[in-house]
């Protein structure tokens with residue numbers, strides 16, 4: 001039914017609970033704060049929300065280190081607050097997706113507390129334990145994403161344990177069927193509670209090479225289409241990252257899909273970070289028996305420009321088959337797209353164009369809180385950094401706090417209406433001119449443009465579900481058709497800073513035979529044409 005495939009082409013608004021809205025004024029956002037803002041979210045015109053982790057956690061990685069998979073951290077509220085959020089969201093016709101961080105737990109999870117005690121306890125084989133090499137050094141050369149060896153010594157067991165991130169995030173042993181079945185049970189708990197889907201953290205990191213073979217040195221410069229290889233993160237600085245994307249993962253993803261299929265209308269979106277993530281996205285989402293959708297870092301942490309987008313679309317389309325991508329340009333891990341892609345004074349125009357592109361691509365979309373406002377990345381001074389990743393690698397990499405600052409709701413209340421107390425991260429002064437309140441009042445704000453685009457997308461099944469056919473175009477221009485049955489939409493985006501003319505001849509090549517004049521597109525503008533409409537180009541800037 002249409003209802004059970006709601007996720008195909010859905011726009012999912014990502015909420016980072018710590019920084020969305022603080023209902024009890026302790027400086028940290030919470031579940032009730034989100035509930036209070038559901039009308040705002042619904043009014044944006046998105047299909048659902050994805051909540052970053054709110055589970056019980058020592059917060060070493062701000063909730064991506066979980067010590068109880070079935071409860072809400074008191075900092076964020078209670079299970080009944082969450083039930084309330086889910087039912088209010090459903091009443092507004094919003095789906096609710098939650099984060100599942102199952103590749104690793106917190107070192108404070110009872111499973112790990114037991115596992116680390118000795119080699120004979122009930123949970124002894126629930127994590128990845130290994131003997132040191134003869135000289136006492138770690139079992140192999142694997143490195144943690146967050147810096148240093150991926151192995152930490154446990155004196156009680158006289159063994160090393162594996163962690164792909166912080167050493168307080170020990171890696172669960174997916175080769176142990178007891179671990180897998182417990183995790184699936186914990187996920188069932190949430191399905192029973194009525195969540196509509198899961199965002200799966202590090203969905204390609206679950207299994208490790210059980211032979212623990214050294215990784216080969218990593219090539220310095222990966223070509224476009226790979227990920228994590230530019231200056232917005234540090235993968236390129238690590239020569240042999242933790243081994244991931246093992247073939248065994250397919251079997252697990254199939255088990256997970258069977259669980260999801262027991263319930264109606266549920267979905268999964270996997271996070272994939274790897275050198276060949278588009279290929280993995282295709283593999284994991286095709287066949288209808290693994291993930292429903294996946295997102296990669298290709299639009300999150302890479303090059304910019306029309307040619308780069310063409311290459312991402314082309315590689316995706318060449319591999320995706322019956323799989324389904326989910327596109328994101330910003331999230332809680334990367335520099336905000338306004339700063340990553342934008343060109344000084346043209347930032348507001350470019351951001352509007354990037355929204356138009358994001359909502360026109362074939363696939364679903366994750367829109368990160370504040371992206372609808374076109375917020376730029378915040379510059380957080382070293383003394384105020386919270387992210388351990390940034391603290392380790394400063395100043396080459398400043399970490400992820402710059403995209404995690406609190407939402408600026410208005411400029412009249414203290415702390416931008418986020419909280420009456422000092423927020424856990426400062427709100428940058430440049431965000432005070434970009435608040436929800438101010439932008440709502442200005443017809444041509446990024447926020448209002450974003451809403452207009454979302455309603456345009458919602459009205460068009462072709463944009464939501466249609467095929468994509470990329471078109472040859474002049475430099476700096478991205479162009480494609482979207483097709484659904486007989487209906488066709490042509491979309492043209494000018495990512496350059498000059499007006500471009502699409503000549504008559506090219507328009508004919510695109511199959512637009514009726515055109516006897518060339519089409520001018522201003523810098524950072526774009527246009528679309530509905531072929532069964534009145535056949536007029538509409539500029540995005542006039543939406």
Ligand code: TEU
Pocket residue numbers: 061064065101145165201202228232233234273332333334400
């Ligand atoms: O991210 C996994 C991941 O690949 C990131 O570490 C990414 O490389 C980096 O943030 C890019 O700058 C997930 C979560 O999204 C992230 O917040 C967690 O810290 C991480 O897993 C560990 O759970």
Ligand code: CA
Pocket residue numbers: 022023024025026027028029030075
């Ligand atoms: Ca709070």
